Structures are given as C-alpha cells and as structure tokens.
Amino acid sequence: MKRIVIIGATSAIAVETAREFAKDGAALFLIARNQRALDDLASDLNVRGASANHTACFDALDIASHERVLEQAFQALGEIDAALIAHGELPDQEHCQRSVSRTQDSLTTNLVSPIAFCTWLANYFEKRNVGNITVITSVAGDRGRQSNYLYGTAKGGLAIFLQGLRNRLTPAGVTVTTIKPGFVDTPMTRHLPKGPLFASAETVGKRIHKAMLRGEAVVYTPFFWRFIMLIIQHIPECVFRRMKL
Amino acid sequence: MPKKISARYQSWGRYPQIRNEQIAHMERITGPLPLPSDGGTLLAHGLGRSYGDSCVNDTQWILPCAGFNNFISFDAATGTLRAEAGVSLATILDVFVPRGWFLPVTPGTKFVTLGGAIANDIHGKNHHVAGTFGRHVPQFGLLRSSGEHLTCSSTENSALYAATIGGMGLTGVITWVELKLHPIRSPYLNTRTTKFRNLDEFFDISQESDAEFEYSVSWVDCTSEGNNLGRGLFMAGNFSERSRSKAPAELAIPFPCQAPSYLLNSFFIRSFNTLYYNKQISRVVEGLTHYNPFFYPLDAILNWNRMYGARGFFQYQFVVPFEQDRGIIKEIFARITRSKRASFLAVLKTFGDIPSPGLMSFPRKGVTLALDFPNDGEPTLRLMNELDKVVMDAGGNIYPAKDARMPSYVFRASHPRLHQFIPHIDPRFSSSLWRRVMETA
Ligand SMILES: Cc1cc2nc3c(=O)[nH]c(=O)nc-3n(C[C@H](O)[C@H](O)[C@H](O)COP(=O)(O)OP(=O)(O)OC[C@H]3O[C@@H](n4cnc5c(N)ncnc54)[C@H](O)[C@@H]3O)c2cc1C
Numbered sequence: 001m002k003r004i005v006i007i008g009a010t011s012a013i014a015v016e017t018a019r020e021f022a023k024d025g026a027a028l029f030l031i032a033r034n035q036r037a038l039d040d041l042a043s044d045l046n047v048r049g050a051s052a053n054h055t056a057c058f059d060a061l062d063i064a065s066h067e068r069v070l071e072q073a074f075q076a077l078g079e080i081d082a083a084l085i086a087h088g089e090l091p092d093q094e095h096c097q098r099s100v101s102r103t104q105d106s107l108t109t110n111l112v113s114p115i116a117f118c119t120w121l122a123n124y125f126e127k128r129n130v131g132n133i134t135v136i137t138s139v140a141g142d143r144g145r146q147s148n149y150l151y152g153t154a155k156g157g158l159a160i161f162l163q164g165l166r167n168r169l170t171p172a173g174v175t176v177t178t179i180k181p182g183f184v185d186t187p188m189t190r191h192l193p194k195g196p197l198f199a200s201a202e203t204v205g206k207r208i209h210k211a212m213l214r215g216e217a218v219v220y221t222p223f224f225w226r227f228i229m230l231i232i233q234h235i236p237e238c239v240f241r242r243m244k245l
Numbered sequence: 246m247p248k249k250i251s252a253r254y255q256s257w258g259r260y261p262q263i264r265n266e267q268i269a270h271m272e273r274i275t276g277p278l279p280l281p282s283d284g285g286t287l288l289a290h291g292l293g294r295s296y297g298d299s300c301v302n303d304t305q306w307i308l309p310c311a312g313f314n315n316f317i318s319f320d321a322a323t324g325t326l327r328a329e330a331g332v333s334l335a336t337i338l339d340v341f342v343p344r345g346w347f348l349p350v351t352p353g354t355k356f357v358t359l360g361g362a363i364a365n366d367i368h369g370k371n372h373h374v375a376g377t378f379g380r381h382v383p384q385f386g387l388l389r390s391s392g393e394h395l396t397c398s399s400t401e402n403s404a405l406y407a408a409t410i411g412g413m414g415l416t417g418v419i420t421w422v423e424l425k426l427h428p429i430r431s432p433y434l435n436t437r438t439t440k441f442r443n444l445d446e447f448f449d450i451s452q453e454s455d456a457e458f459e460y461s462v463s464w465v466d467c468t469s470e471g472n473n474l475g476r477g478l479f480m481a482g483n484f485s486e487r488s489r490s491k492a493p494a495e496l497a498i499p500f501p502c503q504a505p506s507y508l509l510n511s512f513f514i515r516s517f518n519t520l521y522y523n524k525q526i527s528r529v530v531e532g533l534t535h536y537n538p539f540f541y542p543l544d545a546i547l548n549w550n551r552m553y554g555a556r557g558f559f560q561y562q563f564v565v566p567f568e569q570d571r572g573i574i575k576e577i578f579a580r581i582t583r584s585k586r587a588s589f590l591a592v593l594k595t596f597g598d599i600p601s602p603g604l605m606s607f608p609r610k611g612v613t614l615a616l617d618f619p620n621d622g623e624p625t626l627r628l629m630n631e632l633d634k635v636v637m638d639a640g641g642n643i644y645p646a647k648d649a650r651m652p653s654y655v656f657r658a659s660h661p662r663l664h665q666f667i668p669h670i671d672p673r674f675s676s677s678l679w680r681r682v683m684e685t686a
C-alpha cells in the first residue's frame with residue numbers, strides 16, 4: 001500500500017495513522033480544512049519518511065468542493081491504493097434539538113460529506129478492481145442515546161452505508177473498512193472529563209493503519225468496545241428507553 | 246470557578262497533591278498565548294516527568310504542550326533536527342535510531358518532551374563527555390506573553406537563550422527546537438558492569454572508566470552499612486561499531502494500580518537491594534545491550550511511580566564537588582543508610598567539567614546522587630533538611646526538577662546566578678516551585 005489519500009488528515013486520529021504510513025515510506029495526499037495545519041503535518045510526515053508533497057483544502061459543508069479535491073489527489077498521486085476518511089464533528093446535542101439548521105449542518109459534515117467522498121472513490125476503485133476505503137464512524141452509531149443521538153444518527157447511518165458499499169464492492173476485490181472507535185482523547189473530546197475508558201489517538205491511529213493494510217471489515221478500537229456495544233445493543237428497548245445515557 | 250485538576254497534569258512524584266489547576270488551551274504552538282483573563286499565570290507542561298512541583302502551577306493555569314509534536318525538518322548531512330517542543334525523546338528514537346542517529350543527551354526515561362528537556366537542562370550518562378542537553382540545542386523559538394515570538398541562540402537574544410535553558414519554564418513557552426543528533430552505527434552498546442564493594446572502589450573505577458566509556462552510571466545500595474557502605478554496580482557502555490541490527494520487541498508493562506504502602510516497607514527494599522547487588526556473581530561482566538534496557542530500565546514498567554501509593558514520594562538529587570578524602574559523600578551515605586528511609590534506585594554518577602549554557606543549569610563538576618524516599622511525612626522531610634546542610638556546607642547544590650521541598654536558602658545557594666536570571670522571567674509565567682522557593686506563595 002503505497003499511495004494513500006487522507007481526508008480530514010489533521011484530525012488527531014488521522015495524524016497518527018498518517019505517521020504509521022510515513023514509516024512505511026508511503027506517498028500521501030492530505031486533505032483538510034486548515035491549510036497551515038496541513039503544511040505543518042506535511043513537513044512532519046516528510047521527516048518521518050513519507051513523501052507528502054501535496055495537500056488540498058476543503059470544507060465538509062461545501063459538498064461541491066469534494067470532487068475537485070479528489071481530482072487533485074488522483075492527479076498528484078497518479079494512482080491511489082487506499083483512502084481514509086476521518087473528518088467529523090461532535091455537535092452540541094441540545095443545540096441541535098433547538099435548531100434544524102444546526103442539525104442539518106452536522107448531518108452534512110458527519111454523513112453526507114463522507115458519503116460523497118465514498119461515491120467517487122468507490123467508482124474509481126471498482127474500475128480498477130483493487131483498493132481500500134476506510135471510514136471512521138463511531139460506537140455512538142450502534143445505539144441512539146439521549147446525550148448524543150444526532151452524532152449517533154450520522155455515524156450509524158454511515159456504518160449502514162459502508163455495509164452496503166462493502167457488499168457491492170467485495171466482488172470487485174475492493175475492501176471497505178468501518179472503524180468504530182470508543183472514547184478517544186482528542187480535541188473533539190477536550191471538554192469531556194477523562195475516565196479510564198479513554199484511549200489515546202496513537203493507539204487508535206495505529207489500529208486503523210493495521211486495519212487498512214489487512215482490508216478488515218468492521219473494527220472496534222480499542223477491541224473491548226465490541227463487547228461493550230454488544231451488551232448495550234442487547235438491552236431490551238423497554239429498559240433502555242428509561243436509562244439515562 | 247476553577248475546574249478540578251485531571252490526574253494527567255500531576256508531577257511524577259505525585260507530591261505535593263494539587264488542589265486545583267486550570268487548563269489553558271492553545272490551538273497552535275506558535276500562539277497566540279491564551280492569557281488567563283483572571284490575571285493568573287501560565288506554566289507550560291510537557292510529559293510531567295519532573296518529580297516535585299516544578300511542572301505544576303497550583304491554583305493557577307497549566308498550558309499542555311506535549312500535543313504539539315510535529316517534526317519540522319531534518320538535515321541528514323549534519324544530523325540537525327527541527328521539531329515542535331512537544332515532540333518526545335521516545336518519538337525521536339523511534340524515527341531516527343533506524344536511520345543511525347541517537348539523542349546527544351538523554352535522561353533515564355525517554356518519555357520527556359524537548360521543551361521539558363531544555364527547561365531543566367537535563368543531563369545523562371554521558372555528562373563527562375557531552376555536557377548537558379542545552380549544549381546540543383543551537384537555537385529554539387520562545388513565545389512570550391507580550392506576543393513576541395523570538396528566536397534564541399548564543400548570538401540572537403542570547404540572554405534569553407541562557408535564561409531559558411534550565412529556566413524551569415519561567416521565561417515563556419518554548420515553541421520549536423533545533424537539536425543536533427548523535428551518529429551511531431548500531432542500536433546496541435558494548436557494556437561492562439563492575440561490582441564495587443564501597444565508595445572508594447566506586448571512585449577508582451569511575452576514574453579509570455571515564456576515558457574509555459562514553460556512558461556510565463552506577464546503582465548503589467543505600468541500605469547496607471559498615472564495610473558494605475556504598476556498595477553497588479558500575480554500568481558503562483559505548484555504542485557498538487558493528488553495523489545496525491534489529492531491535493528486540495519492546496514490551497511495557499503498566500503498573501496496574503496504586504500500591505498499598507506496606508509494599509514498600511524497609512524489609513522489602515533491603516531484600517531488593519541485596520538481591521540486585523548479588524545478581525551478578527563475578528566482579529566484571531561484559532555484554533551487548535540494546536539501548537532501551539541500558540538507558541531506560543524503568544520505562545519497561547509504565548507508571549512505576551504508582552507503586553509508592555497515594556502519598557507519593559520524594560526524589561532527592563544533589564551534586565557535591567570532588568574532594569581528596571571523599572569524606573562528605575561518605576558522610577551523606579552514612580546518614581542515609583542510618584536513617585533506613587532510602588528506597589531502591591539510588592543512582593550515583595560523576596559529572597565532568599563541561600560548562601552548561603544555562604544560567605540555572607544544575608550539573609557542575611563533581612559527584613551526583615539521586616534517590617527516592619517514600620513519603621513518610623515529617624521524618625522524611627527532616628532527613629532531607631539534614632542532608633541539605635551537609636550538601637550546602639560542601640558547596641554543592643540541589644536539582645529543582647526533582648524537588649518538592651527545598652527551603653528558599655538552599656534554592657538560592659544552589660543558583661549563584663539567580664539575580665541574572667530573574668529579570669528574564671516572563672511576568673505571566675510562574676510555577677508552584679517558583680512561588681515556594683521564592684516564598685511568595
Ligand atoms: C525515571 C526518570 C528518570 C529521570 N532521569 C533523569 C536524568 O537522568 N537526568 C535528568 O536531568 N533528569 C532526569 N529525569 C527528570 C526529567 O528528565 C525532567 O524532569 C524533564 O524536564 C521532564 O520533562 P517533561 O517533558 O516531562 O516536562 P515536565 O516535567 O512536564 O516539565 C518540566 C519543566 O519543563 C517546562 N516545560 C515543559 N515544556 C515546555 C515548553 N514547551 N516550553 C517551556 N517550558 C516547558 C515546565 O514548565 C517545567 O518547568 C528523570 C525523570 C524520570 C521520571
């Protein structure tokens with residue numbers, strides 16, 4: 001796996017995955033919202049052994065910009081072996097409950113934008129009969145909870161989309177990897193008190209790298225979230241609906 | 246209202262306990278600085294591997310810097326690395342050892358940041374040939390509360406350069422660092438471990454070996470008296486000249502929980518020391534050792550500091566000048582041994598005479614001893630106060646990076662250039678240690 005596009009590359013988790021690919025000497029095309037952060041990251045990855053000489057800016061809310069940045073990536077790298085889609089936001093649940101436009105924006109960032117990228121990437125890889133698409137969803141998408149069900153809606157919807165996409169692309173030899181992290185200590189969770197369940201971005205980022213190399217299907221990270229979510233998913237709705245989660 | 250501190254911004258000794266600290270966040274290390282609107286002070290925090298209260302700012306603000314960890318550039322022709330100040334030494338080793346480069350100076354743990362290494366102008370097992378960390382940092386960036394972002398070197402803003410190296414984070418935030426790496430041919434070292442039966446033997450071996458070995462350090466048993474006073478193991482090494490070989494897998498075991506205090510009773514410690522000393526039967530053992538166990542034996546147990554339990558522990562490190570009859574160091578050893586309070590991990594080393602670039606740097610020519618004391622309250626503090634007197638009378642000094650209790654007079658006597666340093670302190674920066682030793686808290 002040598003030529004990789006990373007979308008939302010400056011996210012704390014994606015940075016750690018990119019650093020693993022840098023160690024492998026990969027060629028990287030980095031896409032994110034902030035150009036200065038992208039420049040700093042590109043220098044870092046180059047020192048670590050990557051060739052990360054191309055970057056592009058996009059905003060998830062501007063769906064029209066997505067095709068253009070992917071086009072740039074195809075041109076810069078010649079060919080692509082894999083893509084990681086990492087951007088996302090944790091919207092304020094209460095704000096969303098009061099504002100439909102805020103709700104819409106969060107769904108665009110967390111669901112529509114990754115789907116848009118996947119649409120072009122899927123068609124690209126399907127033609128070549130090879131490739132890997134990896135997307136970060138979340139354990140929050142496994143069951144709706146009052147504290148963050150808008151975030152959960154987008155991540156859960158995205159996981160279903162990826163399931164379908166995997167089903168479609170498997171005959172073509174293209175792997176689709178769904179990453180479901182638990183709590184990760186990153187800028188996104190800065191405002192939350194940190195308990196023992198929090199993993200580091202490095203742990204999760206390294207796991208994503210491994211999953212991409214192997215073309216795994218669904219990965220909970222750290223692994224124990226698979227069991228936690230299994231239990232949570234199996235609590236009967238008549239009990240669950242009264243729980244404060 | 247100040248938030249309750251999250252456990253992450255404690256010091257390594259977990260003493261003193263922090264009442265409340267607020268966390269300030271910076272988007273980028275180049276600023277702007279998030280100056281507290283309540284008029285409070287800031288203190289940069291690296292990986293919290295300082296023992297006492299030099300890396301905490303109780304009742305005020307902490308500025309976490311370990312997240313600023315991008316490399317900037319590397320010149321393979323000269324080994325010159327530029328990186329953001331939050332990059333850890335562990336990361337540098339990870340990336341550069343496979344390419345044939347090592348750190349110019351390294352402490353006994355690799356989990357420290359570049360910023361922290363400069364702020365305490367740390368020393369390593371090669372002080373006698375390489376001096377302190379700051380000597381290998383030709384320049385760095387410094388962000389001041391005035392909003393200025395200065396480049397500091399021995400020629401540019403040279404006074405701030407000298408004040409920031411060993412400046413305990415008080416002169417502002419170190420943003421980026423230029424570091425000269427050290428070329429190696431192999432990640433393995435040729436090592437020699439020699440048993441010594443007492444302090445005189447230690448000094449003799451040390452003198453003989455310093456010319457032959459780039460790295461040296463000793464472990465001393467602080468629990469045996471009389472003829473065995475100051476017995477221990479002298480460990481020396483040079484990087485192997487044989488070309489690179491693959492590293493063994495690294496396995497770090499987390500210390501599972503806070504230990505109950507009876508674990509560290511004096512019987513246990515004494516048995517450990519005796520076992521350790523006797524693990525080697527012949528006087529001299531030579532071998533080939535990977536750099537991880539040689540330099541970072543404690544890093545194999547993550548969070549080993551938790552074994553001291555909830556009360557935390559003290560570390561005490563001093564340096565005293567060499568003297569003919571070695572009377573002072575022997576007296577200090579006798580006092581520590583008699584007190585029966587010392588723990589394992591007493592580390593003895595000689596410093597060479599290479600001057601440090603920092604105004605406040607700790608190392609100077611002489612012999613240095615670092616040891617742990619479990620926190621037993623008053624008697625432990627009394628012992629350290631007694632040791633202070635002997636160290637001060639001998640013209641020695643004490644390392645603030647490991648201190649949680651030294652009185653003001655000791656701090657002042659340990660830093661003869663304090664008056665030159667003070668004018669360079671940034672008015673919006675402070676630390677618990679600084680307020681304590683200046684008696685302004
Ligand atoms: C097991 C162990 C072994 C050790 N061995 C040695 C040894 O052999 N030799 C030795 O010298 N020390 C040794 N130490 C001490 C350690 O090297 C120092 O305390 C070091 O400074 C810790 O770095 P840190 O990144 O954790 O910084 P912290 O402990 O978080 O902070 C240390 C100081 O650096 C300042 N600082 C941190 N980042 C910045 C920044 N970006 N800008 C400005 N100031 C900053 C802080 O304000 C504080 O004053 C050892 C410590 C341990 C735990």
Ligand SMILES: NC(=O)c1ccc[n+]([C@@H]2O[C@H](COP(=O)([O-])OP(=O)(O)OC[C@H]3O[C@@H](n4cnc5c(N)ncnc54)[C@H](OP(=O)(O)O)[C@@H]3O)[C@@H](O)[C@H]2O)c1
Pocket residue numbers: 008009010011012013014032033034037058059060061086087088089090109136137138139180181182183184185186187188189
């Ligand atoms: N942290 C967790 O606990 C956790 C748990 C499960 C899943 N995840 C998922 O992991 C992924 C990475 O998040 P992270 O934890 O690494 O947090 P992060 O560092 O805050 O990363 C989030 C990234 O998304 C980008 N982003 C947000 N809105 C955007 C927009 N409108 N346009 C373009 N980019 C936008 C951000 O860009 P800027 O840098 O420019 O702000 C940022 O780089 C996300 O998909 C998140 O949902 C995180």
